[in-house]
Amino acid sequence: MSDATSKHPNADVRMRGFAERITVEKALAWLDAELARQGTLGSETISLDDAAGRVLAVEVVSEVNVPNFQRAMMDGYALRATDIAKASADNAIPLEVVAECTPGQYHDGEIRPGQAIRIMTGAPLPAGVDSVLPVEHTTVVDEQVHAVRSLETGKNLGSVGEDIRGGDTLLPKGRVLRPQDIGVLSSVGHAQVEVVCRPRVRIVVTGNELLPAGKKPQGHAIVDANGPMLETLVARDGGVPHHPGIVPDDRDAIRAAIEDDADLVITSGGSSVGQEDHVPTLLAEHGELAIHGVAMRPAAPIGIGTLKGRLVVLLPGNPVACLWGYDLIAGRAIRSLGGRTKDWPYRKTTKTLTREIKSPVGRLDYVRVTIDGDQFEPVKSSGASVLSSTTRADGFVVVPTESEGHAPGARLSVFLYD
Amino acid sequence: MSDATSKHPNADVRMRGFAERITVEKALAWLDAELARQGTLGSETISLDDAAGRVLAVEVVSEVNVPNFQRAMMDGYALRATDIAKASADNAIPLEVVAECTPGQYHDGEIRPGQAIRIMTGAPLPAGVDSVLPVEHTTVVDEQVHAVRSLETGKNLGSVGEDIRGGDTLLPKGRVLRPQDIGVLSSVGHAQVEVVCRPRVRIVVTGNELLPAGKKPQGHAIVDANGPMLETLVARDGGVPHHPGIVPDDRDAIRAAIEDDADLVITSGGSSVGQEDHVPTLLAEHGELAIHGVAMRPAAPIGIGTLKGRLVVLLPGNPVACLWGYDLIAGRAIRSLGGRTKDWPYRKTTKTLTREIKSPVGRLDYVRVTIDGDQFEPVKSSGASVLSSTTRADGFVVVPTESEGHAPGARLSVFLYD
Numbered sequence: 001m002s003d004a005t006s007k008h009p010n011a012d013v014r015m016r017g018f019a020e021r022i023t024v025e026k027a028l029a030w031l032d033a034e035l036a037r038q039g040t041l042g043s044e045t046i047s048l049d050d051a052a053g054r055v056l057a058v059e060v061v062s063e064v065n066v067p068n069f070q071r072a073m074m075d076g077y078a079l080r081a082t083d084i085a086k087a088s089a090d091n092a093i094p095l096e097v098v099a100e101c102t103p104g105q106y107h108d109g110e111i112r113p114g115q116a117i118r119i120m121t122g123a124p125l126p127a128g129v130d131s132v133l134p135v136e137h138t139t140v141v142d143e144q145v146h147a148v149r150s151l152e153t154g155k156n157l158g159s160v161g162e163d164i165r166g167g168d169t170l171l172p173k174g175r176v177l178r179p180q181d182i183g184v185l186s187s188v189g190h191a192q193v194e195v196v197c198r199p200r201v202r203i204v205v206t207g208n209e210l211l212p213a214g215k216k217p218q219g220h221a222i223v224d225a226n227g228p229m230l231e232t233l234v235a236r237d238g239g240v241p242h243h244p245g246i247v248p249d250d251r252d253a254i255r256a257a258i259e260d261d262a263d264l265v266i267t268s269g270g271s272s273v274g275q276e277d278h279v280p281t282l283l284a285e286h287g288e289l290a291i292h293g294v295a296m297r298p299a300a301p302i303g304i305g306t307l308k309g310r311l312v313v314l315l316p317g318n319p320v321a322c323l324w325g326y327d328l329i330a331g332r333a334i335r336s337l338g339g340r341t342k343d344w345p346y347r348k349t350t351k352t353l354t355r356e357i358k359s360p361v362g363r364l365d366y367v368r369v370t371i372d373g374d375q376f377e378p379v380k381s382s383g384a385s386v387l388s389s390t391t392r393a394d395g396f397v398v399v400p401t402e403s404e405g406h407a408p409g410a411r412l413s414v415f416l417y418d
Numbered sequence: 419m420s421d422a423t424s425k426h427p428n429a430d431v432r433m434r435g436f437a438e439r440i441t442v443e444k445a446l447a448w449l450d451a452e453l454a455r456q457g458t459l460g461s462e463t464i465s466l467d468d469a470a471g472r473v474l475a476v477e478v479v480s481e482v483n484v485p486n487f488q489r490a491m492m493d494g495y496a497l498r499a500t501d502i503a504k505a506s507a508d509n510a511i512p513l514e515v516v517a518e519c520t521p522g523q524y525h526d527g528e529i530r531p532g533q534a535i536r537i538m539t540g541a542p543l544p545a546g547v548d549s550v551l552p553v554e555h556t557t558v559v560d561e562q563v564h565a566v567r568s569l570e571t572g573k574n575l576g577s578v579g580e581d582i583r584g585g586d587t588l589l590p591k592g593r594v595l596r597p598q599d600i601g602v603l604s605s606v607g608h609a610q611v612e613v614v615c616r617p618r619v620r621i622v623v624t625g626n627e628l629l630p631a632g633k634k635p636q637g638h639a640i641v642d643a644n645g646p647m648l649e650t651l652v653a654r655d656g657g658v659p660h661h662p663g664i665v666p667d668d669r670d671a672i673r674a675a676i677e678d679d680a681d682l683v684i685t686s687g688g689s690s691v692g693q694e695d696h697v698p699t700l701l702a703e704h705g706e707l708a709i710h711g712v713a714m715r716p717a718a719p720i721g722i723g724t725l726k727g728r729l730v731v732l733l734p735g736n737p738v739a740c741l742w743g744y745d746l747i748a749g750r751a752i753r754s755l756g757g758r759t760k761d762w763p764y765r766k767t768t769k770t771l772t773r774e775i776k777s778p779v780g781r782l783d784y785v786r787v788t789i790d791g792d793q794f795e796p797v798k799s800s801g802a803s804v805l806s807s808t809t810r811a812d813g814f815v816v817v818p819t820e821s822e823g824h825a826p827g828a829r830l831s832v833f834l835y836d
Binding site for chain 2: 048049052064066067068069073075102103104105106120121122123124135158162163164168170171176178179180181182183184185186187188189191207208209210213214215216217218219220221222223224225226227228229230231232233235236249272273274275276317318319323347381383385386387388390391417418
């Protein structure tokens with residue numbers, strides 16, 4: 001027995017199928033421990049223009065008040081409330097309007113008792129006045145403005161720091177930046193922001209039968225579906241995909257590819273225990289093949305390990321298995337490295353099953369389903385090689401390891417693909 | 419009375435606040451009728467590399483079978499099932515293995531009765547055999563392979579067109595392309611795809627008090643929050659934002675900006691009925707100001723109209739009002755023009771209210787809330803100018819026009835910001 005096979009976690013199974021597969025739960029426990037060990041990637045400082053959807057690497061504390069001045073919250077007249085304490089519809093009090101103040105304009109002249117400043121929403125409140133009488137509470141007679149209602153002192157003013165106070169924590173570390181966060185960061189004067197680096201993901205698609213995306217299928221060759229799909233998935237999960245092209249089923253070529261510079265490596269194809277399945281043996285020889293074969297359908301011939309301290313996820317070449325293995329393992333790792341939640345990005349809903357789902361105890365099943373109103377059923381023609389089963393599906397359900405499946409009528413959580 | 423004010427939908431209210439505001443329901447009905455009139459934008463043909471998340475402009479029908487050949491679905495031996503009909507653990511039948519076949523490789527030699535081909539998953543089935551015996555159902559004695567189980571004819575084969583049949587509709591018009599769709603399109607040989615054009619959205623942020631994003635706030639100037647926020651929102655909804663910079667509160671400058679080339683125009687600031695609110699009067703003069711003032715809080719001073727056949731949405735400058743007005747009106751229009759669902763992109767959940775929400779009948783309220791487990795409450799300090807209320811919030815509830823609000827204990831739908 002060679003060193004290579006002796007390092008294989010299930011060394012006796014080579015060429016005979018997997019004698020034993022570990023449960024999804026154990027595989028995820030191993031993965032999560034490794035992810036905890038690796039933590040999140042380092043940070044980089046980027047322009048606020050590019051920051052939407054990125055993950056804050058640090059807490060953001062405001063250095064400034066927003067606004068840094070008292071301002072009018074209504075269009076009207078800035079005045080002393082005591083000057084019009086007796087104003088009413090029957091007792092209109094004339095205002096001596098001495099100036100006008102629009103946003104961005106500060107009136108710094110003296111304002112005497114009985115005088116008022118015409119003021120627009122957002123304009124800074126001049127010194128010497130204390131309230132804003134809304135224009136609706138005034139009337140104009142012979143071009144003379146009158147107050148027809150009184151108001152409380154301080155009314156219709158926005159205070160210093162009303163939106164944000166200097167020293168306030170604005171956004172927590174780890175925040176995935178939302179549109180309004182970008183607005184708030186802009187308002188406190190941030191031109192740049194420190195975010196977690198995006199995981200660089202090397203996608204290694206192997207298979208002599210594959211033509212690269214963009215070609216027409218011909219003869220006994222098929223066109224690669226997994227590379228373009230994985231690129232899209234990686235980008236969705238905040239990673240930067242790198243997929244320079246199909247890698248031949250050749251040990252040297254595959255080894256060079258999986259040793260490429262990246263934060264995480266995903267391979268597609270050649271992940272099982274056949275003689276052309278070079279990836280697991282290469283990983284076992286040059287790194288650690290920690291997990292190989294997981295009790296689930298599809299994607300049972302998945303592998304997970306490390307090479308040069310980086311995670312390597314070995315996905316099967318069958319495209320449905322590739323998608324599911326990505327979602328279960330690789331996507332989780334990419335999101336974690338990038339400082340995001342490990343949870344799926346799929347929305348979840350509860351629907352009623354109309355057709356039985358069988359699943360043996362001891363195996364976790366990924367079942368593509370179609371939804372019709374409040375009901376759903378498994379898609380027909382759903383083998384691991386039938387990628388169109390995932391495009392015909394509205395979503396999927398997961399039948400846990402310990403479940404035998406579900407009878408019609410069961411209310412289940414469905415994850416949505418839209 | 420000038421032509422301008424005579425075209426204003428509520429002509430008597432200029433400078434006196436809005437005498438009357440139409441309901442949100444009526445505003446949306448007008449908007450939806452206009453969106454139905456405009457339909458979706460035209461299409462463009464783009465590389466599959468750039469197609470994730472884009473909207474299909476046409477139904478996609480496959481011109482090819484995937485795969486276009488019968489293939490092995492297991493690692494094992496391709497043979498005639500009748501040759502090993504009597505194989506069992508007690509009656510191992512020797513196989514004459516004459517060749518080997520891996521994916522992408524077609525064996526075109528003659529295969530005689532009793533002979534077998536060693537075959538790998540995905541490899542094309544040679545002529546003359548009809549089934550694949552899995553390697554697990556064989557044994558090797560003195561380098562001679564034996565079948566130790568029989569199997570049905572046709573077993574472990576993937577058929578021609580198993581994934582996709584030529585002529586099948588693969589994806590419907592209007593589909594927002596998912597990762598697996600990209601994979602399927604690649605597998606049928608699509609290098610390009612015809613998608614709905616992304617709406618080009620001119621963002622017109624007005625306000626003499628504003629400094630552009632990237633500056634530090636100083637004096638009585640505040641830094642623009644709405645421009646960067648709107649750019650992010652437009653991109654989220656599938657539009658292409660164009661925001662060349664702050665526009666001064668000047669009629670000519672604003673007119674030039676709102677007449678800029680675009681599929682839709684959003685303005686921020688100067689949307690109300692004050693003397694510095696130039697946008698509504700300009701729109702009334704040069705286009706149609708169909709709606710001005712809507713019975714909701716915040717964002718009551720919103721306007722909607724058309725100019726040169728394009729929608730113009732007038733958002734208030736207060737950033738919370740800007741966000742809400744965008745989400746209610748502008749985002750809906752952008753998604754519709756781009757061929758997407760009008761629904762909000764926010765996930766929805768149901769939680770229990772812990773603090774009363776009051777809202778007058780006749781007005782729709784947008785209430786930012788924080789969630790704690792299964793409960794939620796409105797955020798404190800939530801004026802229309804307090805953008806940080808939207809960054810402190812986990813999401814929002816909408817109190818409909820006809821509701822007086824909700825008492826503690828109510829189970830309500832909460833839209834989530836994450």
